Amino acid sequence: MAVAEPILANDQDTGQSELAQRLARTWSQPKGLWGWFCNTHHTDIGIRFMVTAFIFFLLGGVLAAMIRLQLIRPENSLMGPDLYNQVFTMHGSTMIFLFAVPMMFQGFGVYIVPLMCGARNIAFPRLNAFSYYLYVGGALVLWGGLLTNTGPDVGWFAYVPLSGPAYSPGHRADIWSQMITFTEVSALGVAICLATTILRHRAPGMTLNRMPILLWEKLVISIAVIFAMPAVMVASGLLLLDRLVGTHFFNPAEGGDVLLYQHLFWFFGHPEVYIIFLPGAAIVSTLVECFSRRRIFGYTPIVVSVVATGFIGFSVWVHHMFATGLPQLSQSFFTAASLMIVIPTGTQFFCWVATLWYGRLQLRLPMLWCLGFFFVFLIGGLSGVMLASVPVDLQVHDTYFVVAHFHYVLIGGALFPMFAGIYFWFPKMTGRMANATLGKWHFWLFFIGFNITFFTLHFLGLRGMPRRVYTYGPDMHWQGLNVLASSGVIFMTAGLLVFLVNVFRSVRVGGIAGNSPWGDAGLEWSMSSPPPPYNFLHVPTVSGRDPLWEDPPDQPVVVGLRDDIRETLVTHSLDADPQHKDEDPGPSIWPFLSALTVSAAFVGSIFTPWAVPIGAPPVIATLIGWLWPRGQSPTPRQTGESWVH
């Protein structure tokens, strides 16, 4: 073989290569409005998830601003209790269900995972598209509720009996419960797609030991989603049944139990916050490695920590219930588990410090956001250690101290890495660089505003201000701190506006990015920005953890996959040995149509149980349409066919 020049093996020459043209023809997605609804390519769906999630982030932020405005003055009349209760419930529900998971796990995961694996598309691309439309359906149901004065008003976790039929008449809590169904089915769909992609579509040579930390994290989170989401589906499902058909799961008068709801909900709720945080931590691991210009220190401890956090995250849920009067022994167990989970997180922190310490730091914009993450998440984690201890928790539980804690860990642990990731992968997604100066303004405005608002809230909690109060008396001495907290909103808003300007401007006139503007190691940097519809001209192989840094110039590429059909390579879960070939189903309208019928059934069931038998046939019809073998003759495949058990 001729010796290769030291350039990337998968560099694309669109104009010249016939192979590229054939692949583009085979893998392209249809255009036009109809085509938009048929799209099954992961980069397009991923961007849709991220853009939609960001819109809901902004909407959730508007609700937060309304809350802060209401609380600026005692006995303020900006919002009465009914509207306020809807606003804070919508704020929490929007941020958690319509922003955090769809952005950090679904959108970003769907976009980057196949690229990092070296695959041409995500596994089960139609399920992926379906998950997006279902997410949008759930979001529309929830916000449709708010805009028709049927917004849920029982808090984002909707404790019974307040959310039950006796104390929440009307459909507000039903809308909340069904939104859960929509978004959880959506997340489960994406989890199956991502887990399968990571286990079966990695580039040959990418053994588990050579997987980027981000792929490990997405795998762990997908498994966590698979085991956690059912709990909230059961909780919200039983709530719906109590409300709509007269069951008594949560009715103490008939043998039901109010704590059953809390156990079911928090069994989901606690893993949920790790589902939100661990993607952020993985982004940080990726960026710390890139901007320290060396391989990350402690790959194995970090991977073990990610897995351990996923596990231990399932064993701490009762720390949300310390005030319910549980036996002391069980409380001590959950304190111990909640403290134990600090160890894997701490391990990641120490490894990041070590990487920076022994690295050559290049402080570019995405790394600045990582530094912000270190500061903010650290504070949140430390206040979490305080909350783990039962006596302290019994004082600060359900106060603004907890509100401060979880905003520090969620905004620190997810939002800051999200912006880091956006600025980092923006060049790959759009082909252009975001403006660094605007990016820095964004960072400092947001960082300062965030700390002004949320650090202050710790003190309000210590001074006895409970959560979810639409107002307070003038004699509580809470006004000063509330005014200070509300003032931070101005800076955060300004920072976000700068960000929006940056994005809209840079997409059009930002510097051309090229394949790999940051010099990072991952496979996603080996093709043009944005990636072509077939991702890789040749499916790559790898021989190290940091392919673009370590792999030799003549690193083999895969040949023998057909380019006239959408043929993909399936590899072994552990050592990524090529196993067999598969065929991507291509664009299809059925995911969208199925999402419509499923949404209609879900929404209808809020109003009548008959929606289930009436809504089922259209759902079945669209699913059959989806699963029915496609029109093309199976002959092209059969000629090469042989069997494997």
Add this chain to the structure above:
Amino acid sequence: MNATRSLIAASLAQAMPLDPGRHHMLHAAAPQAGHIEWLYWITFWILFAVFVLMIGAFVRASAKTHVEAIHPLPILEKDEKADRRAGWGVGAALAVTVITLFVILVLSVITGKRVEGLTSQNPVTIQITGHQWWWEITYPNPKADQTVTTANEIHVPVGTPVVVLTNSKDVIHSFWAPNITGKRDLLPGYSSAFWFQIDRAGIYHGQCAEFCGLQHAHMGFSIIAESSDAFQAWQQEQLKTASEPSTSETIRGREVFLTHACLMCHTIRGTDAGSRVGPDLTHVASRNMIAAETLPNTAGALAGWVVDPQRIKPGTQMSPNPLAPDDLQAVVAYLQSLH
């Protein structure tokens, strides 16, 4: 006697000006809150030290930064020695972390035992039942006519263990007096007990701490810790049936009360009003505040509350009572006579 009681209450209210320590968990007025405050500060300083060390480590680690370079710098070669040193550093940090967490765990368990450790053969027993949006307070006694029933204002003798039994009539509430002890949820279908003891006389305020609907923000209560004698005196007063109205205005006021919607929800022992839906009003004038610590117990506030409670606490269970001005004045005067 009635006059003395209200005088004592008024003086107490004066003696405890609204200081910043009110409702502040770090201004403990009871040993329970005191133990928790101790744990809070120890934990805080340990974690503050951790914070300083971590930030210091990040600052040192990122001190030598190459901001100016626009193009990616070359990758560093693998450095075995550096990785070994890093290994020791991470290992040491992990060891310190594990030890610190263990220390916090031990301190937490110890504090928990101290807080829960109060017990007594002769406690004052109080049953607190949460309602949307007020607190039903009962001092249970095997003899029904020795059972004190009141609302929102709790009296306890100084220096005596108190055990609280919890329940809820509707949704989940949470009883929380930050100066006294940690909170406890009031769950329908469950009764749990917690103990506290107040060693310093005063008025301590609390507020519902579990979102319970429209007026969660206005569901306050107060605990008045007083001498044993004062407490006994208060209890004896509370056990009596309602004072007989003696002026023409108060007699008319009782008439108004018993012929309007009032008796549908309220009890005034000694009259025909016996409903348990709303707070017991037999001794309403003996309380400092009304509407679950939302309004002062004055004629003006009472009048406003009776006529249109929805304006003050929108969504509250009490419906408006559009009374004629004379009737209103009379019923307010009657209520104010119920010491």
Add this chain to the structure above:
Amino acid sequence: MGSLNEPIRRPLTLDVSGLPSVAFGHRNTTWLANVFYMAIEGMMFALMFAAYFYLRTRSTDWPPGHLPPGLRYGALNALVFVVSTIPAWIVKRRAPDCNRRAVRNGLLVLALFALAATVLRVFEFSALNCRWTDDAYSSTVWVLIGIHSGHLVTELIETLVLLAISFTPKMEGTRLADAAINSDYWYFVVVTGLMVDFLIYGTTRFL
């Protein structure tokens, strides 16, 4: 590999053209998706079972004020479930051999068993000796058997669809693999059904 115009960039190659294009058993990616799906649904069942036992601890009497669910139809259905594993096994066994006829017949018999189980399920509901609105126990029993019925009906429909496909020329490699995976899911329906039966018919009698 390319035209003469391509730059001289000759990495080594890994030739996969000889690999099969369909896989049976655990190598199949749809098999993996099915495993994940069973994990999700299994988790839901596990949580419902936990809820059942949790509510049991909140009650002195079990069933509270009801007769336990009637045994007859439940026992019959359990028998139907157990025997139905035979056609499911046949489909799974014959599919990799490309034995389209055996697979088609197996699917037909399996569909009949699924239909029988569904019909028997309707009778089971009427013999539960309680109504879901009575109390928490009744609600739990109805929802346990209700959720399982959802799986049963879904499986019935899926088997029928596969059966329909098996009469068309489209019944090739991947579809045969799908039929085998369908049998895996049927096993899941049987196992969860037996567990629900144990809870509803068994523990109500000896707990």
